[in-house]
Amino acid sequence: xxxxxxxxxxxxxxxxxxxxxxxxxxxxxxxxxxxxxxxxxxxxxxxxxxxxxxxxxxxxxxxxxxxxxxxxxxxxxxxxxxxxxxxxxxxxxxxxxxxxxxxxxxxxxxxxxxxxxxxxxxxxxxxxxxxxxxxxxxxxxxxxxxxxxxxxxxxxxxxxxxxxxxxxxxxxxxxxxxxxxxxxxxxxxxxxxxxxxxxxxxxxxxxxxxxxxxxxxxxxxxxxxxxxxxxxxxxxxxxxxxxxxxxxxxxx
Amino acid sequence: xxxxxxxxxxxxxxxxxxxxxxxxxxxxxxxxxxxxxxxxxxxxxxxxxxxxxxxxxxxxxxxxxxxxxxxxxxxxxxxxxxxxxxxxxxxxxxxxxxxxxxxxxxxxxxxxxxxxxxxxxxxxxxxxxxxxxxxxxxxxxxxxxxxxxxxxxxxxxxxxxxxxxxxxxxxxxxxxxx
Numbered sequence: 102x103x104x105x106x107x108x109x110x111x112x113x114x115x116x117x118x119x120x121x122x123x124x125x126x127x128x129x130x131x132x133x134x135x136x137x138x139x140x141x142x143x144x145x146x147x148x149x150x151x152x153x154x155x156x157x158x159x160x161x162x163x164x165x166x167x168x169x170x171x172x173x174x175x176x177x178x179x180x181x182x183x184x185x186x187x188x189x190x191x192x193x194x195x196x197x198x199x200x201x202x203x204x205x206x207x208x209x210x211x212x213x214x215x216x217x218x219x220x221x222x223x224x225x226x227x228x229x230x231x232x233x234x235x236x237x238x239x240x241x242x243x244x245x246x247x248x249x250x251x252x253x254x255x256x257x258x259x260x261x262x263x264x265x266x267x268x269x270x271x272x273x274x275x276x277x278x279x280x281x282x283x284x285x286x287x288x289x290x291x292x293x294x295x296x297x298x299x300x301x302x303x304x305x306x307x308x309x310x311x312x313x314x315x316x317x318x319x320x321x322x323x324x325x326x327x328x329x330x331x332x333x334x335x336x337x338x339x340x341x342x343x344x345x346x347x348x349x350x351x352x353x
Numbered sequence: 354x355x356x357x358x359x360x361x362x363x364x365x366x367x368x369x370x371x372x373x374x375x376x377x378x379x380x381x382x383x384x385x386x387x388x389x390x391x392x393x394x395x396x397x398x399x400x401x402x403x404x405x406x407x408x409x410x411x412x413x414x415x416x417x418x419x420x421x422x423x424x425x426x427x428x429x430x431x432x433x434x435x436x437x438x439x440x441x442x443x444x445x446x447x448x449x450x451x452x453x454x455x456x457x458x459x460x461x462x463x464x465x466x467x468x469x470x471x472x473x474x475x476x477x478x479x480x481x482x483x484x485x486x487x488x489x490x491x492x493x494x495x496x497x498x499x500x501x502x503x504x505x506x507x508x509x510x511x512x513x514x515x516x517x518x519x520x521x522x523x524x525x526x527x528x529x530x531x
Contacts, residue, residue: 130378137385145389148396155403162408169415176422176429184428191435195442237445238438251457251466259450267439269446273453275469289438296430298419299412309436316439 168301175302187313193265194316196288199241200266204286207264208245210320215257220246220279240269240285248279258282264320447474452504452530459494463487467523474530476505481516481523488513488522495526504531 196203201224212219222245247254254275261268261284272283305313419426449471457466460480464487468479482488492510499508505528512525 126375127378130375130382133382134378134385137382137389140389141385141392145392145396148393152396152400155400155405159403159405159408162405162412166408166412166415169412169419172426173415173419173422176419176425179425179429181425181428184425184432188428188432188435191432191439195435195439238442251469255450255454255457262446262448262450267442267446269442270449271447271472273449273469273471276467280469287442291431292434296423296426298416298426302426302429305432305436309433312436312440312443 165299168299172298172302175304187317190313190317194267194319196266197291199288200286201241203266204241204243204268207261207266207268207286207320211257211260211264212247214320215249215260216253217247217249217257220248222246238287238289240287243284243286245282245284246279247282250278251275254280260320265316449530452476455504456495456498459498460491461487464491468525471530475527476530477511477525477527479523479525481521483521485522488524492524495528499528502531505529506531 193200193203208219208222222243224241224243247257249257254273258270258273261270267287269285269287270282271285272281274281453469453471453476456476456478460466461482463484464480464482466478467481468477470477480488480491495505495508499505508526508528510524511527512523514523515521516523
């Protein structure tokens with residue numbers, strides 16, 4: 102006979118009192134276990150996450166501080182006069198705006214040292230800031246008539262490529278002793294982005310210094326004696342025909 | 354013997370199991386208490402050792418020093434900008450003289466350049482001379498260059514004319530510049 106089966110369980114104060122007296126030894130440990138679990142989930146886990154974030158943040162700040170210190174050291178060691186000189190040289194090579202005076206000086210100077218006569222020219226003034234369609238950089242396009250033998254004209258073009266501002270010849274139409282050249286003189290506005298102190302800077306690389314030296318040695322008509330101001334270009338009324346047949350002969 | 358009557362009470366085994374459970378619960382509770390306490394203290398100690406505030410103070414001090422050289426920094430960035438742009442320009446712009454000069458160097462002294470037209474990497478060259486020998490030589494030289502893909506390719510002879518009045522031969526070439 103199983104007595105337990107036939108007993109009905111009823112929840113009343115007396116039953117609860119009996120259960121409490123019977124199992125009260127278990128209450129405290131169970132309560133502590135539950136409390137520890139809740140504390141671990143609610144408090145300790147977020148603290149751990151915050152600690153890991155702090156450690157990551159600490160590494161980032163340490164790196165940032167190191168970068169700032171390196172930047173400060175590099176800037177301190179830079180010669181301001183050299184910086185300004187290089188800046189002037191590079192800005193003459195690639196001006197920030199259309200440098201009409203520089204262009205005319207370049208053409209004048211190179212025509213004299215190449216032995217060509219410069220005739221008519223015209224500028225195509227396009228958009229001030231945007232590059233023409235298909236071009237990487239904004240540029241000032243011009244069409245230039247020159248006269249001279251083939252060697253002189255090619256020398257003129259070669260010298261233009263080593264002059265400031267930086268130029269490109271896109272079209273050559275040479276016939277007899279005259280030629281029409283299509284030129285592009287490039288310029289580019291300075292960047293408008295704000296300077297971020299914590300971006301790492303470095304000394305100029307050998308490649309950078311090589312470029313600076315190279316463009317510094319280019320024909321800078323404004324630096325050469327006698328070319329401190331722009332020269333007037335005298336358009337030739339007519340192309341002078343020489344009597345010597347060797348004038349048109351191949352100088353190559 | 355009646356198997357339903359058990360004179361030995363089974364209350365002892367029940368009490369033993371309850372005591373075992375109580376012991377396990379108490380042990381677990383103490384262990385968890387100690388673990389949570391240890392973890393919290395460790396987190397506190399480690400977080401105190403991370404000197405975030407001091408790092409930020411040092412950063413501010415260094416930024417203040419750098420801001421006194423702001424002009425130098427600005428000049429440096431502008432120089433870098435110009436260098437990058439000039440490098441791009443120099444590497445991408447076309448210099449036709451580098452290919453035209455070697456071509457024109459092949460012309461003998463008895464030949465004259467009548468026309469030279471260069472546009473979009475294409476060249477049209479017209480030369481004239483009184484002797485077919487010079488004309489023949491320049492044709493051979495240019496064909497040789499084109500076949501070896503030196504300076505030019507896709508060379509075509511557009512025309513070969515005789516100006517009977519002046520006694521001059523003129524030949525026009527078309528080619529793609531490399």
